[in-house]
Amino acid sequence: MHNFLPTAYFQGKFVPFIDANISIATHALHYGTGAFGGLRGIPDPADANQILLFRLERHCRRLSNSAKFLHFDLPADKIEHVIVDFVKQNRPTKSFYIRPFVYTSDLGIAPRLHNIEKDFFVYGLELGDYLSPDGIACRISSWTRQEDRSFPLRGKISGAYIASALAKTEAVASGFDEALLMNSQGKVCEASGMNVFIVRDGKLITPGSDQDILEGITRDSVVTLAKHLGIDVIERPIDKSELLIADEVFLSGTAAKVTPVKRVENYTLPTERPITEKLREKLTAITENRDSEFSDWVYKISLA
Ligand code: PMP
DSSP: OBBBOSEEEEEEEEGGGGOOOOOBBBOOOOOOEEOOOOEEEOTTTTTTTEEEEEEEHHHHHHHHHHHHHHOOOHHHHHHHHHHHHHHHHHHHSSSSSEEEEEEEESSSSSSSSSSEEEEEEEEEEEEESSOOTTOEEEEEEEEEEOOOTEEEEEEEGGGGHHHHHHHHHHHHHHHHHHEEETTTSEEEESSSSSSSEEETTTTTEEEETTTSSOOOOHHHHHHHHHHHHOOEEEEOOOOOOHHTOEEEEEEEEEEEEEEEEEEEEEEEOSSHHHHHHHHHHHHHHHHTTSTTTGGGEEEEEOOO
């Protein structure tokens, strides 16, 4: 069971989390016509009266774009204001995750996006490591990632997550920690809720945004940091066989941060991971407000 933060934003106001409930007839529950965000925050290790949110503005912009696919005009700055107030209301004391959600909130049937009410809520939970930071085993999924021509993959649409759920459960049921999905071209795409990177001959390679990936904000951070550190970054399609013989493989995501992969199927990867570690250390320092170079990625909320 999760430790949910005590206050949620629901139907336009702050209410106790346990009172923020929806009807069984809620439209989005039936048709997957919702979209969500997910961002992390921590109490500032150097100042107990300050909360640090990682790339708040980017997360709000992505959710606002996701809302457009639901024909819902929800400006990023409105989301941002609500999230800042949400944090002030909750005063979290541990590492936490915020889940803002937009959805067709009317009651009743018929899949559509016109003539239907939409709403927006926010709740949060305490969240430590989502995957083992020591490394995980990945299975190549028998499920294929959706294609952008049949699904707006640049939105974090709730209905899309049936593929992630099937893939994750298949992986765990067969003794792995996480799944890697291929795209419809048979190229490496992403994990159930993380983007994927490989290292070959000192170069960092990740599928480009034309490969049916979700445009992850951690992915963008990793690419930016790698370039800043002088590491060559190549965005291109990745073959399955490259995964198996890579020097390093890691996953990136808000929940997963940078998680090393120690095995793909029955191929064990090297335990030395210099580039993964360098990027992970840099990213951790930034999120903890210990790095002046990328301090604009950290939104600071004073609780004093
Ligand atoms: N792919 C999918 C399918 C995801 O759900 C996520 C998590 N949001 C990611 C990638 C990673 O994105 P981000 O770094 O923005 O969390």
